[in-house]
Structures are given as structure tokens and as C-alpha cells.
Amino acid sequence: MSAEPLLSVRSLSVDFSTYGRVSHVLRDVSLDVPARRHVALVGESGCGKSVTMKAIMGILAQPPARIVGGEIRFDGRDLLQVRGGEWDAWRGTAMSMVFQDPMTSLNPVFTIGDQMETILKYADRRLGRRRDRRGRLDRVYEVLAQVRMPDPERIAKSYPIMLSGGMRQRVLIAMALLTEPRLLIADEPGTALDVTTQAQILKLLRDLVEERGLALLMITHNLGLVREAADFVYVMYAGAVVERGPAVEIFARPSHPYTRALFDCVPKLSGETTFKGIDGSLPDYGAPPPGCRFAPRCPLAVAMCNRSPDERPVGPNHSAACWRLEEAVA
Amino acid sequence: MSEPLLEVIGLGKTFAVRGGLLGTVRGEVKAVGDVSFSLSKGEAFGLAGESGSGKSTIARMIVGLTAPSAGAILFEGSDLASPQGVASRRAIQMVFQNPGSSLNPRRSIGQSIAVPLEARKLGRAHIERRVARLLDLVQLPADFRVRYPYELSGGQKQRAAIARALAAEPKLLVLDEPTSALDVSVQAKIIELLIELGRSLGLTYVFISHDLSLMRNFVSRVGVLYLGRLIEVGSVARIFDAPAHPYTRSLIASVPVISDAEQAMKPKEPILEGEVPSPANLPKGCAFHTRCPYAFALCAEIFPDAVALDVDHFARCHLLAPGESRLRDTAAVRAPGA
Secondary structure, X not given: OOOOOOXXXXXXXXXXXXXXXXXXXXXXXXXXXXXOOEEEEEOOOOOOHHHHHHHHHOOOOOOOEXXXXXXXXXXXXXXXXXXXXXXXXXXXXXXXXXXXXXXXXXXXXXXXXXXXXXXXXXXXXXXXXXXXXXXXXXXXXXXXXXXXXXXXXXXXXXXXHXXXXXXXXXXXXXXXXXXXOOEEEEEOOOOOOOHHHHHHHHHHHHHHHHHHOOEEEXXXXXXXXXXXXXXXXXXXXXXXXXXXXXXXXXXXXXXXXXXXXXXXXXXXXXXXXOOOOOOOOOOOOOOOOOOOOOHHHOOOOOHHHHOOOOEEEEEOOEEEEOXXXXXXXX | OOOEEEEEEEEEEEEEEEEOOOOEEEEEEEEEEEEEEEEEOOOEEEEEOOOOOOHHHHHHHHOOXXXXXXXXXXXXXXXXXXXXXXXXHHHEEEEOOOHHHHOOOOOOHHHHHHHHHHHOOOOHHHHHHHHHHHHHHOOOOHHHHHXXXXXXXXXXXXXXXXXXXXXXXXXXEEEEOOOOOOOHHHHHHHHHHHHHHHHHHOOEEEEEEOOHHHHHHHOOEXXXXXXXXXXXXXXXXXXXXXXXXXHHHHHHHOOOOOOHHHHHHOOOOOOOOOOOOOHHHOOOOOHHHHOOOOOOHHHHOOOOOEEEEEOOEEEEOHHHOOOOOOOOOOOOOOOXXX
């Protein structure tokens, strides 16, 4: 890839101040999301996935958060240098979000059509576009059809309670598509759904990436979904990216000791799982380990791990931040 | 096989739907219908299914939180609804899905664990000894006795909930999605603990989950539920290596996995269309016929009988009936043992 990817996060570091105490949450997070690619950011609760996502969307509450370093480049511009009003024009139009919980993210007292039309009304106002309600509703029907909803006009007249979980998830995706964003950020898509419905949603997201040339950043803890859906994967642990690579590579050769331990914990359909788990717990972000943040829980840790590990290549476009890679893969 | 510890016979549950100002009955939801299975001592039996399949309703009926509308539940041979059976209910305990809401936030962990012991009118000193022993059993530090749920992580809370369930010295534990609220690395620890406790205390488990991969690794037999009906029952080896019912096959086919080896062992079935219909409006005949790629006229008319495919492997599907050849030439449904 020679051209700059649509979204490029460079060495992003975020601190949080709570009750006079500073937590160093994100440390030097870098990731790229090119157009027409489905990129996944995986990690367990508390690893900083949501903070990363909120920083990209510009919805991180500051304070308590403070971006202490790095860049968030979108289409060649550093969003962190863009001031309030201008960012508002970007957010929701250049990039938008698909929220996690289809059961609670919709307002129960308005119809789907009303809720979607309102989004468009404000987007139009921000962008100085003129369009009447009829015109906006036409766009709503168009987008509902794009997410494979049968009979969009009927869906638009429905209240959320009248729709199933899978339909509501489709509505949330449609809402994110209303303003024709170029980047879609999906927070745990489908994890609240049954597996048979989840498979349909993943297929829909995949089609949207291909047909509409979207860049998709998916944030999830579900490794199975990542393997099914993503092209490229970033694995996060305790606020840092510990491994990155093409999905095929990561699943064939997980290399960082954390990635490997995490993969071991996932129950296998073949029935050959040893439930060892990972000993210990996430470090205290107030006083994180000086070097590798996984070192205190890592069976391979040595004195050198007190220094921040370099990213070292494992395979084509695949690297892991670990001093003990050779021992880990052995 | 020894005498079964738990026998569920023709279990059914219908909820009335009330509406209007006077709360008149407007209709009914058939949440569970004609479910039968049995468990021998020391066994782990899994109930798998999607939302609305009735798995939690069955769990609640087993522990006595919901009264069945049809059928019976026998525990060690006696009906749980009989006076004799009611006395043995203490031997059946439940671990709930979300430890964040199943522990009382205003009670310390020690107090929560002591509730079942107090109900038995044990002495103070005895209770304290038991609580200490139970904390040790679930591998929590002794000083957690005085801590409150908000001070604990999700995994620690679930351990405390398990300790509380064990306080009544149960023979049967009903685990309703015990790890679905936890991260996988924590889930692995809890499952490891449950396996160990099962072995050391000789516990019998009913394990309810929508996670089929997890189920394969934890139980020895599985029942697959669709809209309140058991549509296939068998050993894990049979269910996962030779699933017969089209729904079971599609369900396993849509489980996201993390390796090519697992991908290869999934049945080759297309992604199911549509979603699980509402239990308030059950399709006639086989409830799965509205989504089944192999459905034919009979499926919309008559609910299929159970077909024995092997020792302890049953499925309810017209396509599997002896003499039925509709699917012989497609690879979709393999003959038993093939």
C-alpha cells in the first residue's frame, strides 16, 4: 500500500484523571484502516478497545480523558488538530458508528422512520443541505433496502419493539449508513444476537465493505467473528497493541504470548480445549508495568521485559511486540 | 447405567398473555412442550438453543422457580411436585447467568454464602467454618468473606455465586449460561473450576448455553432445543460429529470458530434465512419448517416423532424417518454411522 490509508492512528496515548489519580490507559496505539478493508480490533474487557474507538469518533469525554500524544489521521488530516465545529461535520458523515446493543440503542417511543429521518435532518443542517421530509424519507427507504430489509416502508413505520433482534441490528447499520460515511466503526456487531442471525449480519457487513467500498473497523472480543469476517487484525492488551497482521496469518501463527494464551482459552468445536485460563489480572493503569504490560502474567517473562518491546516481524505484514518471540512460537 | 438422578418427563410450560384494562387472557405462549430427558449421577447434560428456545424456562422448572404446566420432574425417583419431592429440592441448586445481578449488593460475600446455611438453622460457628471452607473450595481468598460484590471482578463474583449454590450441599447444579457475561480467559478459569468441583464433589450438572463450542468441551450429552421442543438428543460425539436434524446442522455450521481444523469439521449447510419465530405464534407441524431448507408438505402439518439414530441419539425430523428417501442422494443428512 503506497497511498495513506483512510484512517491511520499513530502512537495514540490517552490518560485518564480520576480523583487526582492519573491512569495511563492507551499507550502508543497505532492502527490503519484502508478503504475496502475490514479491520478488527480484538481484546478482552478493559483492554482499551472502546477508548480507542471513542478517540477516533471524537466522543471521548475530556476530561476525565486527555489525549497526551499521537495523531488520528483521516483522509490525510489529523483530526486531533481539527476544532469542535469542524469535527462535528466529520463525525456522522465521514465516519459513523454501529452501536452494540440492538435492544437498547433505539428509542422505543419513536418509529424507525422517525428516528432515521431525524438523523438526516441534523446531518443536512450541519452540511447546509436542503431536503424536505419526503426527500429524507426516500433516503431512509433506500438505506433500509441496502441492509436487505424487506418492505422498507413498512419497517420505517414500525416501532423497535415490533422488530426482532436481527432486524434491529440491521436498522442500526442502516442508521450508520444514512449519511454515506466512508468509515464505519462497529462496536461488537452481532454479539447480542443468536449465532444463526449473527452469521447473516456478518455477511451483510462484508457485502457493504465490498459493494460500497467502505472501510470497516470492528471492535470485538469474539475471536470467532474476527476469523470469519476480518481481513486484518490488531490484538490489544492493557492499552497497547501487542500483535497485528492479516487475519489468515494471525490465526495460523498467533505469536505474542498473550495472543497465544487468549487463543488457548477459546473453547474449540473439536472438543480439545484445556481450560487453563490466564493467571493474574490486568495491570493497574495507574502504575502500569514499565515495559511490556503483559510481563507480570507472562510465563516467558525475563528481566529484559521491563523495557518496552519493539515490534518484531513474524511473517508477511505480521508483527508482535515481544522480546521473547522465538521462545513464544517454539 | 445406574438409576437416573433426574428424569424429566413430557415437561411443558405455557404462559398466559394478558392484556387490556382487566388483564384478561388474550392468548398463550407455549414456551416449552413435551420435553423429556434423563441424567445419571455424575453426568453433565447440556441444553443448547437460541433465544426463545425455552432453555431457561426448563432450568427454572427444574429448580422449582417456575411451576410446570404439564409433565413431571423426578429427582431420585420422586416427583418434585409431591411433598416428598419438595423436601429434596434443596439438593438442586442453580448458578445464574449474570453474577453482577444475582448477588445482593448490600450483603458481603460471606453473608450471601451463609443464607442457605442460615435457612438450615445451623449454629454461628458452624456457619463460619462452612463459609471459610466454601470460599476455599471455589479458590477465593478467605478475606473475601467481608468484601462486597462491587469490590470483586466478574470472575470472582461468579465464584462467589458458585460457593453460595454449593452451600446447600446440592447433588445437582443447574448452570444457566454461567460464563456468558465473562471474558474468555476468565471463562476458562470458571469452567476449569466447575470441572474440578464436579469431579471432587460428585456433582451432576445441567448446563445451559448458546455457546456450542463451550458445550462440546464441558458436557457428555447434549439436547438441542428449538422453540421449546427438544429436536435432537445425543452424546457430544454424535451431536457434533454426526448431527442429523437440519436445525442442529445449521446451528453448528454457524458457530464462529478460530481454526481451519474446526472449520473443516462443521457441517456444510447454508446460512439460515430469517430468525427464530416468536413462541407466541408457533408454526404448525415442525416449528422449524419455516426456515428449513429441506422442508416439504408434511413438515407444515405434523410434528415429527423421535427417530432413534443410534443408542442414545434421537432426532425429530420427518426426513430421518425410516423409509424416507428424500435426502438420501443429497449429502445433507448422513445415515447414522456413515
